[in-house]
Amino acid sequence: MTMRVSLFVTCLADQLWPAAAAGAVEVLRRVGCSVEFDERQTCCGQPAFNTGYRPEARALARRLIEVFESSDADAIVSPSGSCTAMLRHYEQLFEDAGWRARARRLGERTHELSSFLVNRLGVEDVGASFPARLTWHDACHGLRDLGIRDEPRRLLRRVRGAELVELSPASVEACCGFGGTFSVKYPELSVAILDEKVDAIERAGVDVVVSGDASCLLQIGGRLSRRGSSVRPVHLAEVLASRRSSPP
Amino acid sequence: MSFERSARAALADEQLRGALRHATTLFGERRRAAMATLPDWEGARDRARAIKDETLLHLDRYLEEFTANAERAGARVHWARDAATACEIIGRIAAERGARTVVKSKSMASEEIHLNAALAARGIEPVETDLGEYIIQLAGEAPSHIVAPAIHKTRRQIGALFAEKLGMEPSDDVAKLAAAARRALRRRFAEADLGVSGVNFAVAETGTILILENEGNARLTTSLPRTHIALMGIEKVIPRFADLEVFLQLLPRSGTGQVLTAYQSLLTGAKRRPEDEGPAELHIVLLDNGRSGMLAAPVTRQSLACIRCGACLNACPVYRQIGGHAYGSVYPGPIGAVLTPQLFGLGRSSELPYASSLCGACRDVCPVKIDIPALLLHLRAEVVATRAGKPRLLERLAFSAYAAVMARPRLFESVVRLARMLRVMLPLGAWTKWRDLRPLAPRSFREEWRTRLRHEVAR
Amino acid sequence: MIRTADARREILRAIRESLAESAAGGGAAREGPVEPRAAGPGSAVGSTGSADPGAKPRGSTGPAAGASKDVVSSFTERLAAVGAQCTVVRGEAAAAHALADILTDAAARRVVGSDAPLVQRLLSALGDGFVRERLEGLSRDGLFACDAGVTTAQWGIAETGTLVLESAREKNRLLSLVPPIHVALLSSTCLCDSLGDALARMSRASHAITLITGPSRTSDIELTLVVGVHGPQVVHVLLLEEEP
Numbered sequence: 001m002t003m004r005v006s007l008f009v010t011c012l013a014d015q016l017w018p019a020a021a022a023g024a025v026e027v028l029r030r031v032g033c034s035v036e037f038d039e040r041q042t043c044c045g046q047p048a049f050n051t052g053y054r055p056e057a058r059a060l061a062r063r064l065i066e067v068f069e070s071s072d073a074d075a076i077v078s079p080s081g082s083c084t085a086m087l088r089h090y091e092q093l094f095e096d097a098g099w100r101a102r103a104r105r106l107g108e109r110t111h112e113l114s115s116f117l118v119n120r121l122g123v124e125d126v127g128a129s130f131p132a133r134l135t136w137h138d139a140c141h142g143l144r145d146l147g148i149r150d151e152p153r154r155l156l157r158r159v160r161g162a163e164l165v166e167l168s169p170a171s172v173e174a175c176c177g178f179g180g181t182f183s184v185k186y187p188e189l190s191v192a193i194l195d196e197k198v199d200a201i202e203r204a205g206v207d208v209v210v211s212g213d214a215s216c217l218l219q220i221g222g223r224l225s226r227r228g229s230s231v232r233p234v235h236l237a238e239v240l241a242s243r244r245s246s247p248p
Numbered sequence: 249m250s251f252e253r254s255a256r257a258a259l260a261d262e263q264l265r266g267a268l269r270h271a272t273t274l275f276g277e278r279r280r281a282a283m284a285t286l287p288d289w290e291g292a293r294d295r296a297r298a299i300k301d302e303t304l305l306h307l308d309r310y311l312e313e314f315t316a317n318a319e320r321a322g323a324r325v326h327w328a329r330d331a332a333t334a335c336e337i338i339g340r341i342a343a344e345r346g347a348r349t350v351v352k353s354k355s356m357a358s359e360e361i362h363l364n365a366a367l368a369a370r371g372i373e374p375v376e377t378d379l380g381e382y383i384i385q386l387a388g389e390a391p392s393h394i395v396a397p398a399i400h401k402t403r404r405q406i407g408a409l410f411a412e413k414l415g416m417e418p419s420d421d422v423a424k425l426a427a428a429a430r431r432a433l434r435r436r437f438a439e440a441d442l443g444v445s446g447v448n449f450a451v452a453e454t455g456t457i458l459i460l461e462n463e464g465n466a467r468l469t470t471s472l473p474r475t476h477i478a479l480m481g482i483e484k485v486i487p488r489f490a491d492l493e494v495f496l497q498l499l500p501r502s503g504t505g506q507v508l509t510a511y512q513s514l515l516t517g518a519k520r521r522p523e524d525e526g527p528a529e530l531h532i533v534l535l536d537n538g539r540s541g542m543l544a545a546p547v548t549r550q551s552l553a554c555i556r557c558g559a560c561l562n563a564c565p566v567y568r569q570i571g572g573h574a575y576g577s578v579y580p581g582p583i584g585a586v587l588t589p590q591l592f593g594l595g596r597s598s599e600l601p602y603a604s605s606l607c608g609a610c611r612d613v614c615p616v617k618i619d620i621p622a623l624l625l626h627l628r629a630e631v632v633a634t635r636a637g638k639p640r641l642l643e644r645l646a647f648s649a650y651a652a653v654m655a656r657p658r659l660f661e662s663v664v665r666l667a668r669m670l671r672v673m674l675p676l677g678a679w680t681k682w683r684d685l686r687p688l689a690p691r692s693f694r695e696e697w698r699t700r701l702r703h704e705v706a707r
Numbered sequence: 708m709i710r711t712a713d714a715r716r717e718i719l720r721a722i723r724e725s726l727a728e729s730a731a732g733g734g735a736a737r738e739g740p741v742e743p744r745a746a747g748p749g750s751a752v753g754s755t756g757s758a759d760p761g762a763k764p765r766g767s768t769g770p771a772a773g774a775s776k777d778v779v780s781s782f783t784e785r786l787a788a789v790g791a792q793c794t795v796v797r798g799e800a801a802a803a804h805a806l807a808d809i810l811t812d813a814a815a816r817r818v819v820g821s822d823a824p825l826v827q828r829l830l831s832a833l834g835d836g837f838v839r840e841r842l843e844g845l846s847r848d849g850l851f852a853c854d855a856g857v858t859t860a861q862w863g864i865a866e867t868g869t870l871v872l873e874s875a876r877e878k879n880r881l882l883s884l885v886p887p888i889h890v891a892l893l894s895s896t897c898l899c900d901s902l903g904d905a906l907a908r909m910s911r912a913s914h915a916i917t918l919i920t921g922p923s924r925t926s927d928i929e930l931t932l933v934v935g936v937h938g939p940q941v942v943h944v945l946l947l948e949e950e951p
Contacts (some may be wrong), residue, residue: 006625011654013693014692014693015664015688015689015692015693016686016688016689017686017689018693019409022701031705037693037694039657039697039698040657041657042653042657043650043660044652045651046656050628050651051602051628051632051643052503052625052627052629052630052631052632052633053629053651054632054633056648059651059655060651060654063654077444140605140606140608140609141606141608144608144611145608152366163684170273170276173609175607177565178605179604179605180606181602182602182604183678183679185602185678186252186603187681187682188259188682189255189569190257190605192259193565193568194567194683218685218686221490221590221684222684223684225683225684226683226684232390267929270929270930271930275932307726308726311718311719315715321899321914327715327718329714329718329721333714346893377925377937379715379925379928379936380925380927383927383928394900397927398927398928402929403931406928422928422933423933425928426936429936430935430937433937434851438848456911462926463882463923463924463936464923464937467880467884467937467938468884468885468937471880471881471915474882482718489911490905490907493903493906496902497902504926505784506922507920508867508869508918508923510789510919510921511917511918511920512918513917514909514913514915514917514918515915516911516913517914519874519915524914524917525873525878525879525881526880526914540718540721540724542725543726544724544725544732545732546729580911667846680766
């Protein structure tokens with residue numbers, strides 16, 4: 001039976017990294033899911049929530065709960081650990097028992113892409129091909145809020161031509177320093193943290209750094225580009241969707 | 249100085265950053281190695297947290313039980329609602345005994361109430377005896393780490409300091425520096441009239457206070473002088489003597505990466521007979537100073553579970569870059585960013601809850617599972633709701649506009665389309681000074697979906 | 708003038724108000740009262756230790772008497788790991804010899820012992836070449852001038868390499884701390900497996916219980932280990948096995 005998936009694209013992937021979103025659609029269809037996308041969705045409200053603007057975050061949470069309640073899809077899947085984690089936090093925005101239950105239900109239906117593929121569908125080989133030396137950046141919210149550590153690695157190891165290189169133990173789970181508004185409020189601090197991560201990525205001698213969150217990729221990619229590095233930032237969904245036979 | 253400015257100053261100090269990188273990395277490695285020696289680390293964390301939760305939910309009764317048992321064993325217990333009262337109590341005890349020199353072992357609570365300044369104002373000389381505290385006292389600085397107060401200093405800087413203050417030959421030999429401090433402090437111990445210590449745990453069941461340390465200075469402080477004053481936050485109490493086990497398993501491993509620190513002193517009252525060793529009097533000062541208010545909600549109450557191990561500092565990417573002084577508080581790092589606003593008011597420290605990328609590494613390493621990111625988010629919401637600190641007019645405007653736009657998908661699309669046309673993207677300067685900004689995609693996903701993707705099927 | 712009774716009432720009221728507010732806000736309720744436990748000095752609440760020096764160890768995990776080879780070897784291994792030394796001897800005569808050797812090797816001349824009878828017997832068996840100070844009437848400066856302090860330890864903890872010294876048993880606080888060398892006599896029948904085991908056995912009649920794990924140490928300068936900063940540089944355990 002076909003699994004029906006509703007895509008939670010996230011505003012960042014929608015506008016800045018559409019290839020990640022398109023890649024997610026491609027991969028989900030390839031493993032046999034049907035994919036729908038509700039164009040009424042915008043932002044999950046995380047920037048407001050993380051900066052302390054709870055009423056604004058609550059309004060957007062209510063909206064998104066209603067948008068996804070109108071779908072009877074089997075699961076909601078997102079190419080972002082951070083935004084998935086935000087949906088799981090929705091419950092604490094409400095005091096009303098009804099809204100809390102609705103928020104909880106949305107959180108339970110929503111899955112980050114790699115976790116959905118590996119844990120829900122039991123798929124590790126998605127038929128991808130991506131000839132490159134690559135390393136994986138654990139985005140903090142996926143790693144620590146959702147406990148996603150092995151899933152993307154298992155998927156990447158099955159990608160033809162891809163060689164997964166782990167960062168040094170001290171750097172592998174280190175934050176990239178993005179932190180949403182933190183990267184704007186304290187740019188020097190954010191970049192100081194980022195530089196340690198980028199140093200580790202460059203030391204690993206890879207062609208590509210892969211992550212499950214467009215936000216981290218913006219941060220890491222922005223610094224790699226400024227430092228004139230040849231390492232390219234690529235979203236996990238792009239790698240999994242790829243069928244290329246030559247290096248990117 | 250604002251957090252922003254002091255953080256920037258710290259980032260420009262290469263020597264400081266080198267010292268921090270070295271120390272926090274080493275602390276992290278030692279902690280992981282020590283963790284592996286306890287078979288059920290997660291179980292121990294859960295037990296410790298459950299004990300703290302139970303205590304905090306009945307803190308009034310456990311404090312009364314502790315007080316009754318400590319007094320029965322011969323201690324005098326004093327209650328201090330705030331820092332000024334605590335300083336007054338300790339200053340008065342010292343003055344009444346004609347004390348001229350007070351030896352102190354490391355106590356974060358005494359830093360919190362600025363006890364040294366209060367004693368000095370009475371003409372009583374406080375002498376810090378923990379090596380790290382001694383170093384920063386000689387340097388006229390504040391501690392920059394909960395466990396290792398002089399973590400920001402290199403051996404060369406300390407050698408120069410000792411040469412100037414102790415008149416020793418300049419040296420960067422760590423053993424020689426420690427020996428010089430030992431010699432200088434032995435003299436102070438010999439003449440001290442009174443000792444002031446902190447408390448790591450206070451057992452309600454027996455009225456016992458427990459002090460952990462490595463150097464032996466706390467043992468000297470609590471054994472040699474005639475009078476011992478122990479200062480403790482009211483959250484230090486735990487119910488039972490047997491509860492000490494799990495905390496003694498967690499604290500040294502998390503703090504210094506040791507299975508056990510060199511010394512634990514378990515003190516129950518003053519000495520019983522004149523011929524016994526130890527101080528004739530033990531005074532215990534219970535300090536509230538804003539703690540009781542934290543009990544009012546579960547999210548803030550967990551702040552009081554902290555056992556001051558410092559693991560969250562070492563794990564924090566922000567602390568690792570800037571060290572403790574930038575936080576402008578005796579409690580730095582992630583736990584400091586949540587304790588400082590609660591203890592000293594949000595108005596004076598409204599920036600601190602924002603001094604985090606919310607990566608969650610602090611929560612992972614916390615031996616009592618304090619959800620520091622949740623606390624940071626809670627305090628950020630308080631900052632916005634109470635309009636604490638600076639006005640944030642632009643920020644408020646920006647988030648109102650953001651919420652209005654994001655509630656309307658068509659408006660959202662038009663705004664992004666306009667931004668793409670004008671090639672603008674917030675937040676510009678702050679971002680692009682050090683990082684390139686990925687441009688908005690020529691076509692958004694939703695446009696791709698509408699025109700192409702929705703019609704396609706699996707390939 | 709601070710009225711401490713008022714401060715106490717005020718703090719307790721503030722605590723109760725906060726907890727009530729938390730409970731009203733959906734926080735965890737304070738289910739069931741906690742019975743205050745009275746436990747004055749010497750009361751037996753949960754205590755299995757005793758101030759009586761003749762008391763045999765009793766503990767939740769059974770008697771430690773006849774310590775197994777395993778406990779002894781894990782104790783000595785942990786001692787080595789924390790930088791303490793250990794000599795295992797059988798019988799008092801052997802202990803006296805070992806003590807003389809330890810003090811001679813450490814170049815300790817001025818020695819002070821606790822008031823424990825065993826310590827006194829071993830010290831009086833020491834030959835010439837040592838200055839035996841008496842703890843009674845020893846000034847602070849006199850104590851600071853001693854090279855070695857000799858005490859007993861009431862318990863040893865195998866899993867951590869820790870010595871437990873109880874103040875009710877002898878005058879051990881300063882002797883185990885001030886001189887640069889601390890020699891501790893410990894019966895192998897008093898070894899506990901774990902910290903929890905030792906906590907259950909400690910005599911709560913002592914106003915001071917000191918746990919000692921290796922020599923005094925600091926890492927306050929660049930996290931570099933220095934041994935013997937305020938307390939002893941050398942901790943030597945003389946582990947006495949009973950004579951067959």
